[in-house]
Amino acid sequence: MTALSLLPARRSVPGVFVALTLTLAIGWLVVLLDGGQLFNQSTTVSLLHVAAGLGLVAVGQTLVILGGSLDLSVAYVISLSTLVAAETMNGSDGAVLPAIGLALVVSAGVGLLNGILVTRFRVNAFIATLGVGLLLKGYLDNGYDGPAGATAPSLVQSLGYQRVGPVPVSFLLLIAVTAAAWFALSRTRFGHHLVAVGGDPEVARLSGVRNDRILVTAHILCSMCAGLAGIYLASRLGSGAPRVGTEGLYDLESIAAVVIGGTALAGGRGGVIGTVGGVLLLASIDAIFNQLEVDAFFKQVIRGVIIIAAVAVYARRAMRKAA
Amino acid sequence: MSDPPPTPLLTLRGIGKSFLGVRVLDGIDLDVAPGEVHAVVGENGAGKSTLMKIVSGGYSPDEGTVEFAGEPRSFRGPRDAQRAGVGIIHQEFNLLPERTVAENVYLGHEPVRRGLVDRRGMLDRTRQLLASIGETTLPADARVGQLGVAQQQVVEIAKALALDARLLIMDEPTAALADHEVELLYGLVRRLQERGIGLLYVSHRLAEVFDLSSRITVLKDGRRVTTVDTADTTADELVRHMVGRALSSYYPDRAAPEDRGPVRLNLRDAGNRKLRDVNLQLRAGEVLGIGGLQGSGRSALARAIFGVSPFTTGDVTLDDRPVRLRSPRTAMRAGIAYVTEDRKGEGIVPRQSVLDNALLASRAVFAARSGRAARTVRVRELLTAVEVRGAGDDQEIRFLSGGNQQKVVLARWLALNPRILLFDEPTRGIDVGAKSAIHDLVRRLARDGAAVLMISSDLPELLGMSDRIVVMRDGHVAGELPAGATEEEVVALAVGTARETARETAQ
Numbered sequence: 001m002t003a004l005s006l007l008p009a010r011r012s013v014p015g016v017f018v019a020l021t022l023t024l025a026i027g028w029l030v031v032l033l034d035g036g037q038l039f040n041q042s043t044t045v046s047l048l049h050v051a052a053g054l055g056l057v058a059v060g061q062t063l064v065i066l067g068g069s070l071d072l073s074v075a076y077v078i079s080l081s082t083l084v085a086a087e088t089m090n091g092s093d094g095a096v097l098p099a100i101g102l103a104l105v106v107s108a109g110v111g112l113l114n115g116i117l118v119t120r121f122r123v124n125a126f127i128a129t130l131g132v133g134l135l136l137k138g139y140l141d142n143g144y145d146g147p148a149g150a151t152a153p154s155l156v157q158s159l160g161y162q163r164v165g166p167v168p169v170s171f172l173l174l175i176a177v178t179a180a181a182w183f184a185l186s187r188t189r190f191g192h193h194l195v196a197v198g199g200d201p202e203v204a205r206l207s208g209v210r211n212d213r214i215l216v217t218a219h220i221l222c223s224m225c226a227g228l229a230g231i232y233l234a235s236r237l238g239s240g241a242p243r244v245g246t247e248g249l250y251d252l253e254s255i256a257a258v259v260i261g262g263t264a265l266a267g268g269r270g271g272v273i274g275t276v277g278g279v280l281l282l283a284s285i286d287a288i289f290n291q292l293e294v295d296a297f298f299k300q301v302i303r304g305v306i307i308i309a310a311v312a313v314y315a316r317r318a319m320r321k322a323a
Numbered sequence: 324m325s326d327p328p329p330t331p332l333l334t335l336r337g338i339g340k341s342f343l344g345v346r347v348l349d350g351i352d353l354d355v356a357p358g359e360v361h362a363v364v365g366e367n368g369a370g371k372s373t374l375m376k377i378v379s380g381g382y383s384p385d386e387g388t389v390e391f392a393g394e395p396r397s398f399r400g401p402r403d404a405q406r407a408g409v410g411i412i413h414q415e416f417n418l419l420p421e422r423t424v425a426e427n428v429y430l431g432h433e434p435v436r437r438g439l440v441d442r443r444g445m446l447d448r449t450r451q452l453l454a455s456i457g458e459t460t461l462p463a464d465a466r467v468g469q470l471g472v473a474q475q476q477v478v479e480i481a482k483a484l485a486l487d488a489r490l491l492i493m494d495e496p497t498a499a500l501a502d503h504e505v506e507l508l509y510g511l512v513r514r515l516q517e518r519g520i521g522l523l524y525v526s527h528r529l530a531e532v533f534d535l536s537s538r539i540t541v542l543k544d545g546r547r548v549t550t551v552d553t554a555d556t557t558a559d560e561l562v563r564h565m566v567g568r569a570l571s572s573y574y575p576d577r578a579a580p581e582d583r584g585p586v587r588l589n590l591r592d593a594g595n596r597k598l599r600d601v602n603l604q605l606r607a608g609e610v611l612g613i614g615g616l617q618g619s620g621r622s623a624l625a626r627a628i629f630g631v632s633p634f635t636t637g638d639v640t641l642d643d644r645p646v647r648l649r650s651p652r653t654a655m656r657a658g659i660a661y662v663t664e665d666r667k668g669e670g671i672v673p674r675q676s677v678l679d680n681a682l683l684a685s686r687a688v689f690a691a692r693s694g695r696a697a698r699t700v701r702v703r704e705l706l707t708a709v710e711v712r713g714a715g716d717d718q719e720i721r722f723l724s725g726g727n728q729q730k731v732v733l734a735r736w737l738a739l740n741p742r743i744l745l746f747d748e749p750t751r752g753i754d755v756g757a758k759s760a761i762h763d764l765v766r767r768l769a770r771d772g773a774a775v776l777m778i779s780s781d782l783p784e785l786l787g788m789s790d791r792i793v794v795m796r797d798g799h800v801a802g803e804l805p806a807g808a809t810e811e812e813v814v815a816l817a818v819g820t821a822r823e824t825a826r827e828t829a830q
Contacts, residue, residue: 187439196430199419206401206417207482208431269421 015313016261016277023281027288036291043287044166049236051283052170053229055276057250058257059174059181060225062275065258066185067218068198068267069118069125073133074226074254077107078245080136081230086149086240093154100231107227108220110136115216133251144242151234160235170232174276177225181272194218198267226250256303257282260310281306332357332392332521333378333409333490339386340373347373348545351387355490355521360512362524362536362553366565366782366814370545371525375492378523379411380404392489410483411492414499416475418482420468425449427467428482452481456514473504480511491515492523497531498618509534527616529558529818541565558820566782566810573759574787575766577610577806583790584608586643587774588628588743593637597623598798601637605743605774610765612789613778614813620798621778622664625745628776629661630654641743655688660736664747664778666725670732673721680720681706681734688739698738705734710760726757733764744768746777750784762788782810 024038031038057074064071081103088099110132117128151160162169185191193214196204205211226245233244245251255265261278263270282303289299331354338351348370355361365371376382378389380398389396391407398404401411418427425445426433434441434448449463458477461470467478476496483491493512497505512535515522526532532539533553541548541564548564584607593601598620605611615621627634630648639646641657648654651661663669671680681702689698706716709730711723720728729749736744746765750758765788769775779785785792792804794816802816 187442189433189435189440192426192430192433192440195422196419199421200417203417203419204430206405208402208405268419 016274016281016310019260019310020277020281020284023284023288027284027291031288031291034292038288038291041166043291045163045168047283047287048166048168048171050286051276051279052168052174053232053236053248054250054253054257054283055171055174055279056177056229056232057226058254058261058275058279059178059272060222061254062258062261062263062270062272063181063185063194063218063225064125064215064222065255065263065265066198066267066270067194067215068201069215069219070129070255071111071114071219071222071226072126072129072251073110073114073136074222074229075245075249075251076133076136076140077110077223077226078230078233078248078250079140079242080110080245081107081227082234082237082244083140083144083148083240083242085231085234086151086238089150089152089155091150091152093152096152096155099152103231104224104227107223107230109223111220111223112216114223115219118219119212119215137246140242144240147237147239147241149234149240151238151240155231155235156238158235159232160238170236173228173232177228178272178276181221185271190214190217195268198264198269200268253282256307259314260307262314264314265311278310330357330393331355331390332359333523334390335374335378335387336390337387338374338377338384338389340377340382340384346545348377348384351542351547353540353547353550355523357489357519357521358516359538360516360522360524360536362526362532362539363542364526364529364532364539364561364565365542366780369542369565371542372494373545374542375411375494375523375525378404378490379409379492405483405486405488408487408489409492410480410486410488410490412476412479412483412494412496414495416479418467418475418478421466423464423466424453424461424470424478424481425463427478428452428463428485430482432486448485449481452484453477455518456480456484456511458511471504472499473501473507476500476508477511480515488520490521490523492525494525495527495618496524497526497528505531527818529561529820532561533558558818559815562811562814562818562820566814574784575763578608578769578790582608582770584772584774587641589638589640589643590628590634591638591640593627593634593639594798595623595627595632595635597632598627598634599636600799602800603793605776607742607772607774608769609790610769610775610777610788612785612792613776613795614782614785614792615795615801615817617780619795619801619817621795622747623798624795625661625747625776625778628654628743629659629745631661652688655684655739655741658740658742659745660684660739660741660743661745662729662732662736662747662749664751666728666732666752671720671728674719676717677706677711677720677723677731678702678716680731681716681738684735685738702734702738705737706731709734709737709764724757726753726761729753729757729761733761737768741773743774744776746775748778748780750779750781782813785813786810 028038057078061071061074084106085099085103088102089095114129114132117123118125159169164172193204193209196209197211197214201211234240237244257278258275259265260281261270261274263274285303333355335351335353338348340348351374363371373382377384380401380403383397391409396407398407428449429445434444436444446463453461453463461474461477467475496508500508512522524536536553538550539553539556539561540550541561543565586604587607588605590601590603601624613621613624626632628648630650630653633649639648646657648657682699685698685702703716711727711730720731749765750761765775765777777788786808790806792808792813794801794804794813796817796819804812
């Protein structure tokens with residue numbers, strides 16, 4: 001093999017953005033033929049709002065998946081975080097910062113628990129995070145029948161509804177979090193080590209990486225991202241909502257977005273940029289189908305097909321690479 | 324033994340190690356000087372790998388001392404050894420295929436500037452490191468998964484050097500390389516020598532050992548036979564040191580010439596990715612032994628015949644009819660059975676019962692419903708016949724001893740009434756009693772007219788059981804030996820010191 005046959009390591013544009021562009025183009029056309037308008041102000045804004053919520057969770061999910069783990073507790077962390085935030089604020093603008101801080105700390109605590117179960121106790125990530133999720137579910141179901149607390153009006157106005165042009169502040173928050181995550185992955189030792197742990201834990205260990213510490217950190221960050229999504233949802237809804245996470249299917253949807261975005265479910269390959277592409281793709285499909293007033297159940301079928309197709313395409317690519 | 328050079332980098336004295344009461348190393352002494360290539364040779368199972376793991380921190384010795392750079396050391400683990408300056412290049416690389424060359428080389432100790440990974444610096448330093456070992460064509464930002472095996476090996480070496488390795492262990496470094504790549508490795512080894520790095524070079528291949536090393540240590544059965552200056556020895560002498568032990572165990576009588584039937588399986592110029600131009604005839608009633616080193620194509624041959632990774636070139640005939648053995652299923656239907664080398668991984672389903680394991684092949688090949696009861700009865704009879712001990716048929720197989728597990732695997736195949744049986748290391752990891760039971764069974768099967776092909780690394784077993792021995796090397800048949808051949812003859816063919824002409828066999 002000569003050096004000439006080697007492609008530079010720079011990743012090409014993740015395939016998900018090609019799919020996203022195609023989806024938007026086709027969607028735009030179909031909606032137009034249907035007599036509607038895909039990119040009017042209100043549809044664009046609501047698309048970006050949907051993307052912001054899911055995106056915050058999915059970026060965090062990307063971190064744990066890159067490290068070869070998984071987090072199924074995010075949906076409950078979101079619900080918990082809305083309640084912690086809204087109840088602490090209790091409608092008072094003065095309590096915004098402490099409330100946000102407390103919600104993030106509580107979320108981080110859940111992440112720490114997940115991380116310790118996965119590393120120290122060697123519980124399979126699927127089971128560990130599912131178990132922690134059910135634990136939170138028990139607490140939420142027991143303590144709450146419906147919305148509780150009240151989000152501070154200033155937060156509702158800013159994070160919940162304020163926009164810069166058609167772009168909601170919450171989406172800008174997603175961009176900031178994504179940029180931070182991207183930076184951490186490519187420019188910090190933590191990021192390099194995380195990808196190594198996911199790629200091959202044994203290689204990482206033998207190279208001096210402290211696998212457990214890295215993975216616990218990733219779990220904490222993942223839960224904090226979910227907590228942030230909860231704070232955003234609380235500011236959207238104006239109160240804490242004990243079932244918002246599960247009803248929004250944030251656990252499975254975030255994993256789907258990560259996978260559609262090209263991150264290997266087994267870890268070691270991928271990144272947050274692709275994940276945001278996956279989130280936008282899922283949100284766009286939502287928006288298009290809403291415009292076309294497609295049956296909700298049929299919508300689910302299409303989403304399922306897209307997720308499977310994405311994974312199949314990546315699997316084929318991986319096979320070609322290996323050959 | 325020659326005098327050790329004045330200031331050794333590594334000194335081993337009286338190293339001993341046992342696993343589960345089995346002594347795998349006993350009283351090993353060995354030195355490596357800076358800039359020296361010290362080769363370690365020995366048969367499969369001589370203890371080379373264990374010794375290397377002790378030097379590189381993978382195991383700690385039960386007895387003896389390890390002195391590195393003048394200080395006594397007991398490494399707490401591979402990382403500890405790396406930090407001290409001992410690098411090891413495994414046969415299987417420890418690299419992340421999805422990451423770049425530079426990211427792999429500096430994994431775990433990435434250069435940092437102001438708290439952030441200095442990517443440019445990392446690339447520059449990787450380039451310098453590669454250039455210092457004469458590698459200028461390999462881009463530091465290429466993804467490792469895209470590189471060829473030889474280049475990945477260079478990355479491994481660079482990774483060790485980035486940690487300032489002063490002693491580098493190379494475990495069968497050429498096993499995965501093509502011929503022209505071996506030359507590149509030679510150049511690399513010499514440049515490492517010039518830098519004053521000591522090398523422990525483990526290899527089966529005597530040609531390389533003679534090309535590269537200044538001293539050679541021969542291990543056999545966990546003991547050091549001798550250490551010689553390479554210039555003062557010959558390949559024949561080394562081979563004599565590597566083998567030569569008393570043939571004491573009992574083996575069943577061989578087949579008389581008149582018992583050998585017609586050719587069952589005939590391979591003509593057969594090959595695939597791992598094999599080339601294999602010509603081989605397997606007769607009914609005989610046990611054909613397959614010798615050779617690990618990775619020489621022995622298992623690849625069995626796996627090709629059984630359709631796991633089928634032949635892609637050449638012709639295969641079964642009872643004089645051409646066949647294409649595309650998958651294990653077609654092979655099974657053609658009457659071929661394969662007892663794999665990796666019993667735990669490929670032979671048994673650990674959590675299923677003895678009976679389920681024994682019925683696995685029958686259930687897979689025969690129609691679901693018909694004759695189910697009869698088959699179960701037959702398999703139960705077979706399990707009794709092969710004398711599976713210490714367990715009911717309903718016990719999970721993982722609780723059985725290795726020997727009994729192997730008997731269950733045998734029963735599974737016998738239930739199909741195979742006409743050709745392929746055994747890959749049939750007695751590896753099995754106690755002595757079960758071993759001779761399996762030997763008797765193999766011979767009985769041949770006597771009843773089956774054609775048996777048996778791969779074995781255990782030379783006494785190979786010599787004791789086989790009616791003929793075919794020795795493989797580098798994916799092709801290196802030669803054939805008749806019953807009564809010596810260990811030296813087998814090893815000479817396997818390592819390539821004998822000329823590749825088969826001794827005429829009485830057929």
